[in-house]
Amino acid sequence: MEELEITVNDKQGDFLEAVLYGMDVNDRKVAGMVGGIGSGKSIAMSDLLATMKEELPRAKGQFACPVVSQAKRSLTPGLRAGWRDRWDITEFKPATGEGEYVLWKKPPEDFDLPYEEPDDWSNCISFANGFVIELCGYKMDADSHRGRNDDFVVMDEALRFKKDWLKILLGRIRANVGRFQSNLHWLFAFFSSPPYGSQGDWMYEYEELAKKDPKRYHFTQVITKDNEVFLPPGFISSLKDKLTALEYSVEVEGKRLSSIPKSYYSALDWDKHSDIDGLPGLWYDPDKPLESSGDFNVLFTSSTIYQREGRLIKGQKALFVKEPMNNPDTGEALTMVETLAYKVAEVYKGHRNKKIYVTGDRNGNNKSPGATKTMYELFAQALESEGWEVILCPLLYNMEHYERFLLMHKVLSEKDADEYYLRMHPTEFKPALVSMTYTPIKADYTKDKGSEKKLSVEQENATHLGDTVDYYVIWCSMGGATYSESGFEIDFF
Known part of the structure; x- marks a missing residue:
């Protein structure tokens, strides 16, 4: 040579x-x-x-x-x-x-x-x-x-x-x-x-x-x-728009994370739960409906997207917005939930079966300031304008804290052969994985949600995205789409 x-x-x-x-x-x-x-x-x-x-x-x-x-x-x-x-x-x-x-x-x-x-x-x-x-x-x-x-x-x-x-x-x-x-x-x-x-x-x-x-x-x-x-000009600065603040500090700036607190998700194993090889069916099927779970806040609105294959829950994407945008057609200012809905539509614009089930945060049943519709209704309206069929099915049941903790532990530990089990995409779902990894637990088995109130903590690194996973697992455990279409309502959060 x-x-x-x-x-x-x-x-x-x-x-x-x-x-x-x-x-x-x-x-x-x-x-x-x-x-x-x-x-x-x-x-x-x-x-x-x-x-x-x-x-x-x-x-x-x-x-x-x-x-x-x-x-x-x-x-x-x-x-x-x-x-x-x-x-x-x-x-x-x-x-x-x-x-x-x-x-x-x-x-x-x-x-x-x-x-x-x-x-x-x-x-x-x-x-x-x-x-x-x-x-x-x-x-x-x-x-x-x-x-x-x-x-x-x-x-x-x-x-x-x-x-x-x-x-x-x-x-x-x-x-x-x-x-x-x-x-x-x-x-x-x-x-x-x-x-x-x-x-x-x-x-x-x-x-x-x-x-x-x-x-x-x-x-x-x-x-x-x-x-x-x-690297191409602007490559590093562009990563700030694509990554969460924690991901940017670790994967761009080389920051080493301190030890993980005693976690609410004690059975979470990053290696196991992000391993998507050898799973039944397609990891992502463009001809099947999507299922989503949302968490709605003034400064941070997020959603995780799923498909299921039998008992397998496939966590496909974790999406969030931190500021509202304008309507791409009319230029009118949008709410945060509408902005998130347009982001979902953009990310899944090639999805062929445009049907989506939407569950999640109880607060989504409230109205945004100055709005005549609930946040869920605004979310659905924005998606429908992009050609989607939307089935709204937010949970309304206030599950006991210890029961919620046990359910998540049972699903993540995978010791019950009849229970759902969860796999999350190692890159597309990573913001939610990071959120779950760094969610502390209190003595009464509730989440320590102090990160959501600290100005020093970027909200994509707080507990919001982990909450969307909880909401979705609870919805699935209660029947998912079958339960939601029965018309029976329960009170959640």
Whole structure:
């Protein structure tokens, strides 16, 4: 391969220099990079693997992940783009004989083979010089990897990898003693977005180890601004409009969150409840009605959107508005609930079955100042103007606090085989996941809703969005659409 020159930001350069020249060539070592949106960590991973390919011909290592199918979908396009655009490494084409790697199948006969061939090529990326990356999933059966011998391990989105799995993974890095004279041999390199709360905290243990033993450990934290020169103009400022304040501080500014308070949602497991792979039916079906749950406040109005598949509740999107807009057709000033309704219509403009059930906050049955309709009626009217059929079904039942707590705990713990269970999209539903994660509990099993009254707390980080999830789960437990269409009313909040 002819010599190429690639451009990196300072943090990427520090990372690559450390793993290439700063660590012990004769020992297993660990290098990690944690960074937020647009920080360049994926490019650094792509560059590292391309360099490994050159340094370790005929080596075989694993790309460790929870679920292989998900990794194939999310990982491969970015790696291929990085290899193509920065390294001129392209996929092999049998018709022309050009290209350097094949995906998910046994390589051509004129490709070199690794010193230790995999038993199954269906999860492998194989290069012409015998360098092989094998995707290994740990969620279903981590113990099945105990017999492996690997020259290296690479991991993306390490915050989703459980600390218990590391004991198995690290013991596999032992293949081909003395065969390679490269610092990249026997390297475990992980890359990740920053964790929320305790999930993925094991990554920061390596930061402390790197301070004590830099020959065996290296840790780089990179923030979006570190990569600003390679980003489109206005990219960082635009993220303020797309992310909640908490997401922006964590994923753009690199802020580390303090410990999670004793949570109202004690059974919430971010990894489990945001895992949307392998679920029955389509995750999102444009030909099925939507169901929504709203929370209406003067300065913050929000809604979470769902579809169901049997007992499975699919939390698809968490939407909110913080200031009213003008009617897109007439220019007339809108209320907050109307603004939210137009946002829902815009987000789901491609949805084919324009039928939506709307439940949620009791206060939505009140009228906005100066309005002749309730907030629910205004919400429905705005959606109907965009071609939607709206079924209003707000809960009116004042469920006892302890009963509400027990219901949410039962649904999230999934110990009752006859109860609903909840999965929430890891990015589209993230504002609600964050809200639930940081909702404290009082001694009487009520939510500590003090965050809704603190001017210092951005309201998208308060308890509002978690409330919409509660409202929806209670509505489902009482029959959902079937119950609402019966015409029987109950009092809620």
